[in-house]
Amino acid sequence: MSSVAPSTTALTEDEVRALREAVAEAVLSTPTGLRDTLGDDPDAALRLVAATRVAAEETSRLLREAVAGARSAGHRWDTLGTLLGVSKQAAQQRFGTPTRPDPAPGDAGTREREVLSPITSLEEMAVLAERGRRGWHVVDYGTLFHVVEASDTQWEHHRQPWTPGARRRLEAEGWTLVKTMTFPWGYYKRPLDLPAQR
Incomplete structure (x- = not known):
């Protein structure tokens, strides 16, 4: 630290x-x-x-x-x-925030999940880009962690500094907000029309 x-x-x-x-x-x-x-x-x-x-x-x-x-x-x-x-x-x-979440799926049929931790804001986008190519996408995040879920397609991730109207613009471009906008960042994802690299 x-x-x-x-x-x-x-x-x-x-x-x-x-x-x-x-x-x-x-x-x-x-x-x-x-x-x-x-x-x-x-x-x-x-x-x-x-x-x-x-x-x-x-x-x-x-x-x-x-x-x-x-x-x-x-x-x-x-x-x-x-x-x-x-x-x-x-x-x-x-x-202080609670400890990182349990990556185990909650409902039957939920895809495999992993917790990426510790991961700082300085390195997270490079890690998410690499994971996205392998078919993983963010489903939750918090201080020093991201929870990713496996899929069969590649994903791209975007971190957007908070600005008025950013969410509307990004959603119009096909991005999905991972969860409620957080300050100072919002994390977005969108699937690519490519099979996941294994």
Whole structure:
């Protein structure tokens, strides 16, 4: 696991200010007319609470997924704890994930499965490309692992940084999202019209 000095990854004061302003702007501008009605409509204050709650839940989810992404990139809990302002143990306790899943098929007739672990975000796409040629495709993933399932055809895999509209564009091109979009990546797959290499 790598250890990067938090001082080299910390945000500047300008970046912190810009992020805070962007979140506040999103909360005030997304509910239609909220900003304009805050001064004279008591119900607007309640809409502001609801919008802020949604923003807090979303930023909490993004933080959990960003920590998982950093772990998948090979970063240690002590480095993450320092960035989060907590101890290594507190970071691991709050953001640690359960152990990798059991690769055994759940239902009768389910194809063979394997867990690829440990696998970091730096190497995973090359590994998935090689496995895809051999007929394996991703069915689940998490911090430092991918679960792949055997098939008779080749597959290609794509990792897409989160952007608005990426899912619609990729699905129009025949890609399937492996599971709910995660931050900062979404993992997609699509079968190729080629037999699996053995």
